[in-house]
Every structure is written in C-alpha cells, then in structure tokens.
Amino acid sequence: MRSTFSGLSIALTALMVQRRAVEVTAHNVANANTEGFTRQEPMMSAAQPSSLAILSGVGQVGNGVELNAIRRMRDSFLDRQLRNQLSALGHWETTRDCLGEVELVFNEPSNSGINTLLGRMWGAWQDLSSDPDSYVTRSAVVENANVLANVIRRGAAQLAELRQEAGQRLEIRLAEIDGWLGQIADLNKQIQEVLIVGDQANDLRDRRDLLLDRLARALDVTYQETAGGGVSVNLTVAVETVDPATGEVSVSMETRALVQGSGRSALLMDADGILLWDGDADSGTTNDRAVAVVRDGELRALMGVRDQVLNPENPSGIAGQLELLARALRDQLNAQYAQGHGLEVLDAAGQPVEGPTLFFSGEGAADLAVHSELVRNPNLLRAAGSRASVGGAEQLYGEPGDGGNALAIARLQDSTAVIADKNVSVGDWYKTVISQLGVHTQSALAMAANQSLLVDHLSRNREAFQGVSLDEEAANLIRYERAFQAAARVMNSMDEMIDLVVNGLGLMGR
Amino acid sequence: MRITQRMLVDTVRSNINTNAESLTALQDQLSSGKRLRKPSDDPQALGRALKLRSNADQNAQFLRNISSARGWLEATDTSLAQLSEALLRARDLAVKGASDTLSADERRNLAYQLDGMLDEAIQCVNSAHEGKHLFAGRRVSTPPFALSADRSAVEYRGDSGEMGRDIASSANLPVNVPGDMEVEGVQILPQALAALVELRDRLNDGTGVGVSGTLDQLSQCLEGVATLRGTVGARTSRLNATEDGLDQVQVRIATMLSRAEDADIADTISRLTMQQNVFTAALAVGARTVQMSLLNFLK
16 A cells, blocks of 8 residues: 555655746746857656555556756757858958958059059159150159059058967967866866766856857867766877987877866967967977967968968968069069169269169068169169260260160060069069959958858757747746646645545544 | 747848848949959959059050150151251252352352351251250250351261150150261261351352252252151151050040949949848848747737
C-alpha cells in the first residue's frame, strides 16, 4: 500500500515543476533582447515509477513529474557555420573601409588630381619651348612642376598616415583580443566548477559563445569543446626553429592553443609588426619563434593594409606604386633635363654660371620637389637644346630662341620609361594604377556586401533556433499556468479525500 | 522555421537600411550630376575618363601652340611681303639707272634713294614679333642683320636654327625662316641685301657699269623671297587643317567624357522615384509586422 499522502506528493511535484517551468519562461522573456542569449527549455520527464509488490498485476505506478534539466537550445553546428563566415566578414568590411579611405587620397577624376597636374606640367614645358626666353613661361614651368610635386608629396604623406592608423587599430584590436582570451579562460574555469557540482552553466556558456563570436570576427581561430565543459581556442602558427649547429631556419606549421582550460597564451606584435604567439616556456628553446598565421578576419585585413597596400616598399600596393611614379618621373625628366642649357646668367662676380643638372630633387615621393635653385632663378632652367656660340666659342648658355630641350622634355609625356618592368609612360602608369585601385576597392565593396548578406542569413538561422519568441513564451505561460492550476485542483481533491479518511472514518453515526 | 521578434525587427531594419543606402547613392549622383565620383564607382570608366581628360588637355595645348605658330607665320609673311615690295622698287631704280641717258649726278641721286631703301630693307628683315626677331634663327634677342659702319656690307649675326611648335603628337611645324635660309643653294635674305648694296655702289660710281648685272640678281632674289613666302603659306595651310581637325576631336572627346563621367539625369530621376516607392513600402510593411504579437490578443 502506498502512503496516504502519496497522491499529495504527486501533485506537489507538479506544482513545483510547473512553477519552475514558468520561472524558466520568465527568464527567457526577460532576456528576449539580450545579445547572445540562448533560450532555455525546461525538460520534464515522468518521475521514476515505483513497483509495488502488493499491487502486483497493476504494473508500475507513476510518481509525478521531475525536472531533468533546463536545456540550452543551442546548435553548435550553426555556431560554427556562422563563425567561419564572420571571419570573412570582418576581413572584407575592414578592407573595404580602408581602401575607401585610400581612394579618397587621390581625388580622381578631378581637375586637381595628379592626372591633370601632370598634363599641366607637360603643357608648361611646351609653352616654354615656344617662348624660351620669357621669364613668365619659365616661372610657369617651375610653378606647375612644384604644384605637381606638392600633390605627390601630400599623397605619400596621407598614405603614410593611413598606414600608421592601421597599425594603431591593429594594436587596439590585439588588446581587445587579449581581454577576450582572458575572459574565455575565466569562463572555462567557472563553467568547469559548475559542471562538477552537477549543474548546467547555461548563462555562462552564453557569455563564452558571445566572446567566441567576437573573436571569430577578429581572426580565424579554431575551437573545440573539451571534456569538462571547457573550450580550447587554437591558432595555426608557423614555428621557426633555428638549428644551433648550422644556423638554418626550418619552418613547420603547427596548431597552438590560445586558450586551454583556464590557461592562456598571448598574441604579441614584435617591433617589425609581425604577429607572434607567445606561449608557455614549454614551447621550445629560445631559438624558436612562432609566427601566428592569420588568414582571415579583421587582423588579416589590417595587416594586409599595413604591409601590402600602404607599404611604400611593396611595388604592388598603391603606396609603392606612388613611390615608383615619383621616381620614374624624376629620373625620366632629370635625364633629359641634364642635356639642356639655360639662359645667360651671371653670378655676383660677373662670371657666367650654369644651374644644377637636376630638375627634380628628392629621394622619392615623400620629398619630391623642384630644385631650390631653379625656384629662385628660373633663368637657369635648361630649355635650350644646344649651346650658343659667340664668335666660334662655345658658351655655357643656349640661344634665347632655343627651346629644344624644353620640347624634348614636353614630349616625355608620350614616351615610355621602364616602370615595374613595364614599358609605359609615367602618365599611363598612373592611370593604370588608379584604375587598379578602383577595381580592388570595388571588389572589396562587393565582397563585403555579399558576405554581409551571407552572415545575415546564417545569423537568422541561428536566431531561429536559439532566439526567444515572445509569442511562443506567451503560449508556454498559458500551458504551465494551466498545469499549475490543474495540479492545485488535484491537490484540493486529494485533500478532500484525505479529509474524509482522517476526519470522517470511524465516527459511525456521530 | 521558428520566427522570433528579433528576426522580424532585424529583417525590417536591414531592409530599410539597404533601401536607404540605394536612395542616398542616387541622391548623390543627382545632386552632383556625376556618376563617377571616385575610382570604385566604375573603374573601367575611370580609366577611359582619365585618358580622355589627358587627351583633351594635350589637344588644348596643341591648339595654343597652333595659335602661337600662326602669329609667327603671319608676321613672317608680312615682313617678307614688305621686303618684296622694297626689292621691286629697287629693281625699278636699277632699270632706270641702267639707262644710258642718265647723267652721273642723276645716278648718284638714285644711289642716294637706294641707300634709303637699303635701310628700309634692313629694318624689314630685322623686324620682331612679340619681342623676338623673326629672321635671326634662335638668336632672337639681337637684330640679325647689321650694316657695317661704313655701310659697305651687311653681316648676318643670327644662326640657322629652326624653331618649331608641336601641333600634334611629335609633329613639329617650323615657324621661323632663319636669315640664312637657302633656296636652291642661295641664301636669299643676305643675297637680297647684298644686291641692294651692290646696286647702290654701282650707281654711286656714276658710270652705270654693272648696273644691269644687278638686275638679274634682284630678280633672282625676288623669286627667292616669293619661294620663302610660299613655304610660309604652306605651313599656314597645314596649321589651319590641323586646327580644324583638333577642334572636331575636342568636341568628340568632350562627348565621350560626359558619357563616362556624367549621370544620365532622366534615368537617375526615374530610378530615384522607384527607390523612394520601395523605401516607403518597406517602412509601411515593417511598421505593421513589428507590432503584431500574441500578447495583443491574450487577456
């Protein structure tokens, strides 16, 4: 025979479980707008039934309901899918933004960009060849060339600034990543402690998943769930081992952990801007260097912008191409310029002087300028093609009507030089380079837009699974509330029946 | 598929944003009149546009050069015409001077007139255009022909340099006639001046001997000057033809540039109107869907 009050205890389990279910619903509703929240579902199952020998033949008798677990409705596959695409999104959005800024440096097409100013300079040389002894045309050449040099210098300076900014954003991101890794390690520890006691760590897991989302956007880490509830976050590194005997460097690709359990490593940037994985002392001898291999994410984009696009020593990036432009212009023009002769100019002592043999001074794009002596005295400009002869004696200067060298310089507009192993005129090189920049930027825009659509789609899929639907929770509320009401009724009727037994039995005729 | 409130709101928000982006881009095009504001708007069109702009600028330079060349050529032709006239008058004098009926005094009188004509002729060949001597070759700051102090000879102090203008890519048109330019092996201008000097001297000695000899010289020089004028005329024709061609090319370039860079206003306006409608519809639908909820219907 079962206990008198066993019916009551069955109703009691119902009351407790249904109320707990309502609390879970309340938690969901309260967190409907929380970022990264995963809805929780109460998992009920029938309580362990009892087998009664006395009532054999009836079978097992139920014992009510129990709450097994509060299940976190999360699909780790959807998470993985989304995080892979988040890396690509981070990469393309950052690239798009950076290239967008780079594009604006050149201000093309316009009347004040390098394309037009280059043409104006060649035109000024043409005017000089028509009127070689006029101070006005000489000054115009110096002026137009100076304006061109200014714009090139300013372009180089702005690109250098953008490069520095990329470096700073990289550092800021690394600091953030460091914070996230630390938090993930902490959460691993906390979740482990909770699991040991036998509880579920739903909300802690939510926080950890949010951090993993942010991390995925920044760089392409891989992660794995480990036994004990932890997540290990890994990165591919290229380990450079120096053989102490021969000094040879061998490189092997390995996977190293950024977070393992409650322990973590660091990602550092060395003085050359290379990303290094800095782990524990057991990573090898001090000759080893583990270079982080980042193939996707915001870090990849920022490093690409800093090291390729805006690096003046890289001939396939825009900064390097501007550098080549400045040098080719300077060399081509100076080479022809040196072959000419200026007007008759006397120094303070009355002796004839020749001006400098260089028109453009400077090492590269950052310091390109018209030679200062020519700015001071444009009469020194070597417009003449040959020397004048006075009474058969060759002079230092050319005839006042001789604009042969100026004409030759003006014609450089259409003549080719060797720039980056191609035979192309300086103007055409510039046009090609700017068009390429436009193509890269346009493709980054398209990739970012596509990737954004894809991420939106996957996000929505994930949200569909794990998100809180207020309509659903409202329906659940009704469900649990009714069950609670019914259980209360059951308890009432059990109470009445027990009341009959307790207060009504054995009172015959009273 | 479960739909949560967040998904509804996110969908509405991202669609409205996408529409607003398109709207902004179209407004941008319309207000600036340009569809190519930066390289990424249309990289292929940009390449064409840059090339067209450079071509247009270069052609404008050639047109300026042509204008400058025309000035030189016209001035040269005018001076040569004046020289020609002076030579004709000198020849008339020579014809008169060759006559046997003249007295020595009359001949000396003619010589005196010729001296004046000599000065005139020298002034002609020393004339300048925009401050540069026309017939000095490249020594444009000094007068090319100088009469010696004793007026017995004319010296050419210029050089034989040609000065030209690029009227098309690497197409240089010479604009000057150097003082020592030869026609059939004869340096015409020095020869003409020498002939005048010779004639004056022949007339001066009163005898009339050798005067008729100078007639041939003068005739030859007149032909030479005519040839020089012909050369200048041919250059001018080439100039005019090139200029006409360039003017037409400039118009074509401007049209192509506009096609590459400018927005088609009519098309853009109609797209803008369409986009506005889409935007309005997105807003309206969003407003409705976001408000609906089961909670509205539960007691």
